Amino acid sequence: MRMPASTTSDPVALHAGAQPDRVACVDLASGRRWTYRAFDEAIQRAIGVLETGYGVEQGQRVATLARNSADLLILQQAAMRLGAIFVPLNWRLASAEQQVILADCDPALLLHDAALQAALPERCVPIDVAAFTAAVEAEAPAPRRPLPADDAPSIILYTSGTSGRPKGVIVTERNAFATAVNFGVLGRVGNASIFLCDAPMFHVIGLVTNLRPPLLQGGTVLISPGFDAATTNRRLADPALGVTHYFCVPQMARMLRDHPDCAPSRWTTLTAIFTGGAPNPAAEISWWLAQGVRMADGFGMTEAGTVLCMPLDADRIAAKAGSSGLPAPTIGLRIVDDDGRDVAAGEAGEIWLSGPSITSGYWNRPEETARAFTADGWLRTGDIARRDEEGFVTLVDRRKDMFISGGENVYPVEIETVLLDHPGVAEAAVIGIADARWGEVGRAFVVVKPGCVVDPADLASHCGARIARYKVPKEFLLADALPRTASGKIQKHILRTWTAPAGGQD
Known part of the structure; x- marks a missing residue:
């Protein structure tokens, strides 16, 4: 019997009914805050802005070129409900690089927070963040409609390719939901979790891993415009914010440590600091453990979301410092030799991945999509790793020169x-x-x-x-x-x- 297509999950709408008065999102720069009921309504208002104000339709791209804000999350959720595709651009790129990406994704709308340097595609309409915020507040909520299928493109995240040409990684709502489940299990995320999001929302960590797990569980996201060592140290120590989860790359953790205001003993609500994106020396992890802070290293990819994470047990972290941890629950992981055969424990090989969090491919890049996957559907990561007898995976090197x-x-x-x-x-x-x-x-x-x-x-x-x-x-x-x-x-x-x-x- 043929089963109907599964539809996108919508945790914000769920919690708007289940716990309408719980705080869903706080924009730390402006001080604005939304309960789940208010956040759900803001998303419906944003849908009205997209449809009536700009004529955005299902399948069209909605791009952003802006620093972190709650407005970006509202826009992404509105695009998801509408069936449009959200494309956040890295605002740190040179204008020529931005222009290449804009030409590739051909957005109907671009939300920005600074003067535009790149030339826009002919049909792309720019709108600044302040104007978008005002339009959302003035718009009536759009009527609800059935959500799109969860295997349709929902987000495109651009990552540089080895050829020098940027590649747009397609993220479906099925992918994003699986990442929310994967990190939710490994990171002990629950209804009381409060995530501080410093990571840029044009990256998978900022847009997906930082936001989807707490929203799935009915927790709270605190969105900051970006990382600042002094400000982040203060926020992690603020009992009024009550931050439980914090993501950073190891270099950010080192900046937190080296700042004179660093006082880990005051981070009393923190579950752990989660690191990834670069090698994290065992000595650094041990230092944080000595301060009473669990530092859980992990490994993820734009193409796969959360792949690995250390268990949140201080003794396990200490014993396995330097490892990226265990595979997430929906991840299929193999470590193979050059002939695609699984290697023995302790031997180095390339990581291959499968599961519902894995991308369906690259936007406008059928040849690169075909090269990325094996004939039977495994994603070739290009990352070299070893797995020990207990299943813990340690990254060794990168096959490419990245x-x-x-x-x-x-x-x-x-x-x-x-x-x-x-x-x-x-x-x-x-x-x-x-x-x-x-x-x-x-x-x-x-x-x-x-x-x-x-x-x-x-x-x-x-x-x-x-x-x-x-x-x-x-x-x-x-x-x-x-x-x-x-x-x-x-x-x-x-x-x-x-x-x-x-x-x-x-």
């Missing part, structure tokens, strides 16, 4: 392409190197064309005009030649043995 700077994925080929566009550069290669503040930064090796003279400041300026600041290498080293194989490929493992002279660029 490195992570301050929680942002950086792909060397993109930077190399920009460097090769410099009139004085003949060859270029970029690798990631350790950095005390950002975890990793770029080191560029450059061969100058005969008769040309370039200096690091010139190269940094050239890159800064074309790519986001976090992608610009911290160091530029001039070389007579780059090591290559017989077939002409640059041998980056040799570059990693080359040392930098004093005076690298800041």
